[in-house]
Amino acid sequence: MDVMIHSSDFLLPSLPSSPADNGPALKYALIILNQRLPRLTPLLWQHAQLRVCADGGANRLFDELPQLFPHEDDVLAVRNKYKPDVIKGDMDSVREDVVDFYKNLGTKILDESHDQDTTDLHKCVVYIRDLPHLQNSNLCILVIGALGGRFDHELGNINVLYRFSAMRIILLNDDCLIQLLPSTHCHEIHIKPSIMGPHCGLAPMGMPSRNTTTTGLQWDLSNTEMKFGGLISTSNIAKGEIVTVHSDTDLIWTISIKKT
Numbered sequence: 257m258d259v260m261i262h263s264s265d266f267l268l269p270s271l272p273s274s275p276a277d278n279g280p281a282l283k284y285a286l287i288i289l290n291q292r293l294p295r296l297t298p299l300l301w302q303h304a305q306l307r308v309c310a311d312g313g314a315n316r317l318f319d320e321l322p323q324l325f326p327h328e329d330d331v332l333a334v335r336n337k338y339k340p341d342v343i344k345g346d347m348d349s350v351r352e353d354v355v356d357f358y359k360n361l362g363t364k365i366l367d368e369s370h371d372q373d374t375t376d377l378h379k380c381v382v383y384i385r386d387l388p389h390l391q392n393s394n395l396c397i398l399v400i401g402a403l404g405g406r407f408d409h410e411l412g413n414i415n416v417l418y419r420f421s422a423m424r425i426i427l428l429n430d431d432c433l434i435q436l437l438p439s440t441h442c443h444e445i446h447i448k449p450s451i452m453g454p455h456c457g458l459a460p461m462g463m464p465s466r467n468t469t470t471t472g473l474q475w476d477l478s479n480t481e482m483k484f485g486g487l488i489s490t491s492n493i494a495k496g497e498i499v500t501v502h503s504d505t506d507l508i509w510t511i512s513i514k515k516t
């Protein structure tokens with residue numbers, strides 16, 4: 257079975273010119289959801305080649321991004337600099353003045369109000385997935401605003417990880433990140449202890465796992481069964497710089513991000 261390598265290079269001030277630890281050279285896309293912008297936003301924005309706002313996520317960019325630059329008194333200059341490539345969703349939350357502002361800067365506005373069966377995050381992931389110039393590239397989608405807040409939204413956001421399990425998608429805020437580890441691969445997770453960890457967790461959310469094995473954790477699993485209603489791994493500790501995971505089912509992996 258192939259090994260999938262996971263790095264957290266996107267949390268570094270600048271992306272390394274060659275990928276760390278034999279991992280693939282990844283390109284990043286950023287999706288901004290409708291919750292308070294994390295302090296990490298400017299860093300992730302800088303690393304991304306494509307920036308997409310999900311519906312009301314555009315209000316957050318417009319209203320809150322200037323607040324992340326308190327020493328910059330030209331609010332308009334900040335807004336002009338941080339122009340999203342696309343705003344997509346059912347458009348029931350983004351304000352008209354915000355749409356007009358970004359439309360004038362050249363942002364693509366994609367109104368999918370006819371679709372009331374998929375979430376705005378789902379719609380944005382489909383947009384990125386179907387972009388011809390990004391196909392076959394090693395793309396990782398970073399999603400901010402997905403954790404905390406309304407629990408139905410959180411469930412919907414996690415469900416997107418399962419629906420697009422072949423894509424690399426990472427949900428993150430200032431405190432932690434979460435991602436799916438598909439059972440199609442063995443996983444090697446590279447951890448930079450100066451910026452993340454040690455607290456971490458591993459859980460099957462779709463279906464029980466009959467067999468999960470890990471290395472590099474304080475409480476490793478060895479052909480262990482995990483299920484909701486039984487054992488799941490929370491408040492675990494990543495001991496070193498590499499954690500490996502192998503399981504018969506897709507698992508949710510989470511690790512804390514350090515305050516810098």
Ligand SMILES: Nc1ncnc2c1ncn2[C@@H]1O[C@H](COP(=O)(O)OP(=O)(O)OP(=O)(O)O)[C@@H](O)[C@H]1O
Nearest residue numbers: 289290311312349375376377402404405406409410
């Ligand atoms: N409180 C929240 N908690 C977690 N995620 C959220 C929350 N609010 C919004 N989101 C995320 O941001 C996206 C855009 O949210 P927005 O408020 O613009 O639209 P919505 O009408 O509430 O969402 P949707 O149309 O997807 O049901 C949502 O699809 C969801 O992924």
Ligand SMILES: Cc1ncc(C[n+]2csc(CCO)c2C)c(N)n1
Nearest residue numbers: 345346347369371372373374375376
């Ligand atoms: C079983 C079921 N539950 C809820 C919704 C409603 N819904 C799901 S996603 C979404 C947001 C559209 O942007 C809305 C309104 C549905 N369609 N089907």
